[in-house]
Amino acid sequence: MNIKLADLERRNGEPLPFKATLDEVDLKSRHHEIRGMTPVEAEGEAVQLGNLYYVTGKMKADVNFICARCLNPFTHHASVSFSETFAPEDDPILGEDEDSDILPLEGDEIELDALLQEDFLLAMPTFPLCEDDCKGLCPTCGVNRNEVSCSCTNERIDPRLAGLADFFKDSK
Ligand SMILES: [Zn+2]
Ligand SMILES: [Zn+2]
Known part of the structure; x- marks a missing residue:
């Protein structure tokens, strides 16, 4: 226009x-x-x-x-x-x-x-x-952790560090 x-x-x-x-x-x-x-x-x-x-x-x-x-x-x-x-x-x-x-x-x-x-x-x-706080998929069993919680013992990532990981992915 x-x-x-x-x-x-x-x-x-x-x-x-x-x-x-x-x-x-x-x-x-x-x-x-x-x-x-x-x-x-x-x-x-x-x-x-x-x-x-x-x-x-x-x-x-x-x-x-x-x-x-x-x-x-x-x-x-x-x-x-x-x-x-x-x-x-x-x-x-x-x-x-x-x-x-x-x-x-x-x-x-x-x-x-x-x-x-x-x-x-x-x-x-x-x-x-x-969602800003989307929990993502379980790296072990692959379930959507927003919908179900599984019993896998993944190492917990500090949410602030998860944000940092996103930042690095983002800047690629
Ligand atoms: Zn999501
Ligand atoms: Zn799992």
Whole structure:
């Protein structure tokens, strides 16, 4: 979805509400933990203030993952906020601060789809867990320890260390 700059200018600082749907096929193929998902419904508003253009809003989708610890499928009701600022590409403000988050605008439209896709994918977990404290599978007998307790004598891992183990897996 694109927003025409002329439409924003005409509104004299009054926000322009918009709705957009992002196709899920492309998103799914770009994140290897996503097993399935609904299209992403985005809702937000765009406004021009002076030389700057602001686009903010929220995206929603149901995303299917497989839990990395217990291997059970689960659905994550994702809600991802976005907030982007743009300036015309020849605007001096873009050169002022290398760390600024202001994006250059080429042409006479704000092209939203690619940006929103990035924002959405960045918000997806690389180590999906059905619950933050998922107990995972028993390493000895393989039962799902969220559902049943077995009598195996596995060495108990301090939950804080388990979190650390996840962290290392995550950063691979
Ligand atoms: Zn789990
Ligand atoms: Zn067991």
